[in-house]
Amino acid sequence: MLRLIRNDIRSNATYLLLVFMIMNLALVSSLSWYHYPHRYHSLQAGFGWAIIMVLIVYLRDAYYQGQLLNRSLPIPVPTIVLARYVTVILLTSMTILYGWLYQALLETFVPHLSRSYLAAQMESGYAVELSVIARVLGLCILFSVVTPLVFRYGTFWRIVVGFFAVEVVYGRFIDQLLALSLRATFFFGLSRWLFFASLIALASLAISARISVWLYDRRIS
Amino acid sequence: MMENVIEIETLRKEYKGFTLGDISFNVPKGYVTGLIGPNGAGKTTIIRLIMNLARRKRGAIRVFGLDNIEHGVQIRDRIGFVYDTSYFYEDQRLDVLGRAIGPFYSRWDQHRFESLIDQFQLSPRKTLAALSKGMKTKFALALALSHDADLIVMDEPTTGLDPLFRRELLEMLREVIQNDEKSILFSTHITSDLDRIADYAVFIENGQLHCTLWKDEIQEKWGIVRAREDFITEDNKALFRGWRKHGHGFEALTVDLPHVRQLALGDLVFEKPTLEDILFFLHKDATHAPTH
Numbered sequence: 001m002l003r004l005i006r007n008d009i010r011s012n013a014t015y016l017l018l019v020f021m022i023m024n025l026a027l028v029s030s031l032s033w034y035h036y037p038h039r040y041h042s043l044q045a046g047f048g049w050a051i052i053m054v055l056i057v058y059l060r061d062a063y064y065q066g067q068l069l070n071r072s073l074p075i076p077v078p079t080i081v082l083a084r085y086v087t088v089i090l091l092t093s094m095t096i097l098y099g100w101l102y103q104a105l106l107e108t109f110v111p112h113l114s115r116s117y118l119a120a121q122m123e124s125g126y127a128v129e130l131s132v133i134a135r136v137l138g139l140c141i142l143f144s145v146v147t148p149l150v151f152r153y154g155t156f157w158r159i160v161v162g163f164f165a166v167e168v169v170y171g172r173f174i175d176q177l178l179a180l181s182l183r184a185t186f187f188f189g190l191s192r193w194l195f196f197a198s199l200i201a202l203a204s205l206a207i208s209a210r211i212s213v214w215l216y217d218r219r220i221s
Numbered sequence: 222m223m224e225n226v227i228e229i230e231t232l233r234k235e236y237k238g239f240t241l242g243d244i245s246f247n248v249p250k251g252y253v254t255g256l257i258g259p260n261g262a263g264k265t266t267i268i269r270l271i272m273n274l275a276r277r278k279r280g281a282i283r284v285f286g287l288d289n290i291e292h293g294v295q296i297r298d299r300i301g302f303v304y305d306t307s308y309f310y311e312d313q314r315l316d317v318l319g320r321a322i323g324p325f326y327s328r329w330d331q332h333r334f335e336s337l338i339d340q341f342q343l344s345p346r347k348t349l350a351a352l353s354k355g356m357k358t359k360f361a362l363a364l365a366l367s368h369d370a371d372l373i374v375m376d377e378p379t380t381g382l383d384p385l386f387r388r389e390l391l392e393m394l395r396e397v398i399q400n401d402e403k404s405i406l407f408s409t410h411i412t413s414d415l416d417r418i419a420d421y422a423v424f425i426e427n428g429q430l431h432c433t434l435w436k437d438e439i440q441e442k443w444g445i446v447r448a449r450e451d452f453i454t455e456d457n458k459a460l461f462r463g464w465r466k467h468g469h470g471f472e473a474l475t476v477d478l479p480h481v482r483q484l485a486l487g488d489l490v491f492e493k494p495t496l497e498d499i500l501f502f503l504h505k506d507a508t509h510a511p512t513h
Binding site: 003007010011014060064065066068069071072073074075076218 | 272293295297300304312313321322326
């Protein structure tokens with residue numbers, strides 16, 4: 001499985017690096033353009049760019065019909081699917097983490113460039129913890145729904161069109177999740193809500209992976 | 222008793238507008254088997270079903286005596302494949318692709334891969350995108366031959382290749398089966414390629430199995446017959462397939478040449494059929510349309 005993950009990242013490395021550079025440019029420019037950049041702006045951007053990182057992997061795989069190659073090799077279908085899930089989680093986490101570290105690095109090494117407010121918020125009205133929980137949960141549910149569909153029906157153009165649909169859904173969906181995250185924190189307390197949210201995220205990914213295996217196995221090439 | 226590497230029994234697959242219908246045939250061990258048929262006959266569908274890239278509706282496929290779905294991983298470890306189109310990331314270098322793909326095989330031999338790349342005059346530091354169609358096929362073949370595969374499955378590998386490289390490729394395949402342990406399943410609509418190397422041929426048309434033939438059998442029993450039209454009678458009509466009238470006579474394929482020779486009264490002309498001739502006459506026979 002490790003070889004598959006390494007192949008996934010290595011074969012897309014040029015494009016991932018390109019997206020990473022564009023992400024940095026976007027972060028640098030937003031610092032100078034925004035008059036009142038909030039402290040977690042780059043973390044928020046990390047969530048947005050994470051979807052594009054995953055899009056690169058899906059798109060290139062669909063373009064070169066990677067499933068044709070993978071399924072012709074002596075690799076069990078569950079391993080192929082699981083490796084793709086790990087790649088997606090890895091890329092997403094690293095992009096989000098980079099977004100989070102970006103502001104911290106800036107403030108540590110070049111504090112004069114940082115004009116951020118020290119408000120601990122990603123979205124106004126919500127503590128950053130609630131936003132992070134809601135966004136992570138949102139991404140997990142999103143990938144849980146999208147990935148099986150990509151495994152079964154993913155062609156280059158379907159993924160391109162689907163990406164825009166996903167962006168719209170994610171944008172709309174996140175507001176609902178933020179409100180839910182806030183209510184759940186009031187109701188359960190932060191640590192319990194964090195536990196439940198993690199449970200939901202893991203369960204949705206596990207169910208999704210199982211469905212992906214089933215669908216991928218039945219994909220007509 | 223002859224050993225088979227692939228056994229297909231009443232295989233059925235349905236697509237919208239195309240049905241591969243209940244076909245059965247075997248691929249014998251140690252030989253080159255040609256899967257022949259016109260475009261759209263179902264050759265690629267059969268190969269995809271064997272490779273488990275598509276799900277059969279019913280029937281059974283056993284490769285090396287094992288069910289191809291249940292033992293897919295074991296089976297694919299012993300198969301080298303060359304498809305009609307490139308399925309690798311084309312912006313990757315050949316050596317990188319070799320290192321990425323090869324180690325999935327339990328019997329992968331990196332030295333053999335490197336020597337084949339060298340033998341095929343491919344530059345390992347070039348990207349796949351920089352190669353011609355023929356060179357891409359060579360690369361796929363190098364991968365297929367570098368893990369000591371017992372069966373090489375090739376789907377239209379010679380389509381779009383220049384005649385010189387096609388000859389070269391066929392020579393390479395001849396070398397592969399020298400020790401009688403390896404087998405090749407080769408699908409193509411360019412029958413002249415199979416005339417050169419195939420020992421056994423499976424004819425497919427419109428998703429149906431027409432017939433299976435040993436090349437020796439073709440040499441002994443099959444022939445193209447040309448004669449006067451009055452030679453055909455109701456009694457001997459069954460001996461001829463896909464007959465067609467031309468000029469003052471007729472032309473047909475016979476599957477019982479010795480018998481027809483016995484019937485001959487001296488004005489028959491016989492010719493050894495190529496696989497293309499057989500494909501043509503069988504197609505005529507299937508469509509029941511004598512041509513003029």
